[in-house]
Amino acid sequence: MSKQILRLGKETLIYGASTVAARLFNFFLVPFYTYYLIAADYGVAATVFAFMALMNIVYQYGMDQAYLRFAADGGGKDIFSTPFIAVACGAVLLSTLIFTLSPFIAGALGIGAQHAYLIQISAAVMVLDSVNIVPFAKLRYTHRAWYFVGVRTLSILVNVAGNVLALAYFKAGIAGIFVAGIMASLTSLVLLLPVIKEDFAPRFNTALFARMFKFSWPFIPAGMASIMVNVIDKPLLSHLSGLANVGVYQANFKIAVFMMLVVSMFDQAWRPFFIQRAGEAGHKELFAKILTWFAAAAGWVFLGLALLMPAVIQTPVFSGKYLINPAYWGGMGIITPVLAGYFFYGLYINFMVAPVLTKRTGALMWITLAGALASVCANIILVPRIGIIGAGWAIFISYAVMAGLLFAFLQKTYPVKYEYGRLSFIAAVIIAALCAGHMLGGALTPAVIGFKILLLLLYPMVVLPVIMPLKTSR
Secondary structure: OHHHHHHHHHHHHHHHHHHHHHHHHHHHHHHHHHHHOOHHHHHHHHHHHHHHHHHHHHHHOOHHHHHHHHHOOOOOOHHHHHHHHHHHHHHHHHHHHHHHOHHHHHHHHOOOHHHHHHHHHHHHHHHHHHHHHHHHHHHHHOOOHHHHHHHHHHHHHHHHHHHHHHHHHOOOOHHHHHHHHHHHHHHHHHHHHHHHHHHOOOOOOHHHHHHHHHHHOOHHHHHHHHHHHHHOHHHHHHHHOOHHHHHHHHHHHHHHHHHHHHHHHHHHHHHHHHHHHOOOOOHHHHHHHHHHHHHHHHHHHHHHHHHHHHHHHOOOOEOOEOOOOHHHHHHHHHHHHHHHHHHHHHHHHHOOHHHHHOOOOHHHHHHHHHHHHHHHHHHHHHHHHHOHHHHHHHHHHHHHHHHHHHHHHHHHHOOOOOOHHHHHHHHHHHHHHHHHHHHOOOOOOHHHHHHHHHHHHHHHHHHHHHHHHHHHOO
C-alpha cells in the first residue's frame, strides 16, 4: 500500500512539474500585466478568460474523462479516435457560431461590442485546446508523465514569450495576450501529433460514442457549474463594481492560484490512479490514507501562502518595483478566503471516486449547480456590502458547499471510512496557526515575518508524528 501511495506521489510531482511551470509563469505575467495594462483593460482580459474557461467545458464535454474511464475496458483504436473526432468536429462548429455572435457575446459579458474581436480570437484558441484534450488524456492513462510535462512546459514557454513580445515589444495591447494563446495551443498540437498518430483511425464508432456520451454529458452542466464557481465572480463584479475593480480583484486572485496548483497537480495523477486501483483489495483504505496525506500537504501550502504572500506583495523586488503594482493592493483581502476555497476544492477532487467509479456522474451536475448557485447568491449579497472581498468569500462558500455535498453522495453510494481523527487534528493545527499569524496583522517587521515563518516550520513537526504511522501500514 505504501508503494502505491509513493507512486501516486511520484506521478503527482511529475505532472506537477508542468502545472507548477504553468502557474508560475502565468503568475509572473501578473506583475507584467499590472505594469503594462490599466486596470480596466486587465478587467476586460480577465472577463474574456472567464468566458473561455466556461465555454471550454461545452467544447470538451467530458470526453477526456470518458476516454480515461472507457480505456480501462479496452476497445482498440476506436476508444481514442471516436472521442477525438467528436471533440474536433464539435469545436469547429461551436467556434463558427461564437465568431458570428461575437458582438452580442461581448455586450452580454459587459466588455462592450468594441471588444468583439477578442471573442473571435478566443474562439480559435478554444478549437485548438479542445483538439488537444484526448491526446493529453491518453498520456495520463498510459503513465507517460514526462511526455505530458514536456508538451505542457514548451507550450507554456511559448505563451509567456508571446505575451512579453506582444505587450512590451509590439505594443499589441489586450489582443496580443490571446494571439499568444493561439501560438501556445498550436505548439501543443504539433508536439502531440505522434501521440495522435499512434491510435488514430479515420472512423467513428457511433455505438461507442453513444455510451461515452452517456457517461460524459453530465460533465457539461457539472463542469460549467464548477467553472462558474471559479469565474462567475468576474462578470458579476463587472456589473456590480466596474471593470477597474475586476482588474484589482484578478491581480490578487492570481496570487491564490498557487493553492490551485497543488490541487491541479494532484488531480492529474489522482483520476487515472483511482480508476485503475478500484478493483484491488483494500482500495478504500488506500483512498482514505491518501486523503489524510493530501490534507496535510495542502494545509501546509495554504498556511504558507495565507501568512506570507501579503508581505511578499508589499516588498520591493527590484529597482523599487513590487510583485504587483501598488494600485492593485486593495484586493489583498481576498487571498485567504480564495486559498481556503481551493483547499476545499482539493477535498472535492478526492471525493470524485464515487461518481466516477459508480458511473453516476449525473450527481455532479446537481452538486456543482448547487455550488454555482451558492457563488452567485454570495456575490450578489456580499459584493454590494464589502466590495471585492465579498467575491473572495463567495469562492470559499461555493467550494465548501460542493465538497460537502459530494462527500454526502460518496458516503451514500461508495462509502469510504476516512481517518476523521487525523483529519480533525490537521484542521485544528491549520486554524490555530492561521489565527496566530493573523493576530499579528500585516506588519512587515522582521519579528512578525519571523514568527510566521516559525509557524510554518513547526507545522510539519506537529502534524507528521500524527500521520506518519500511515507509512508503516501494510
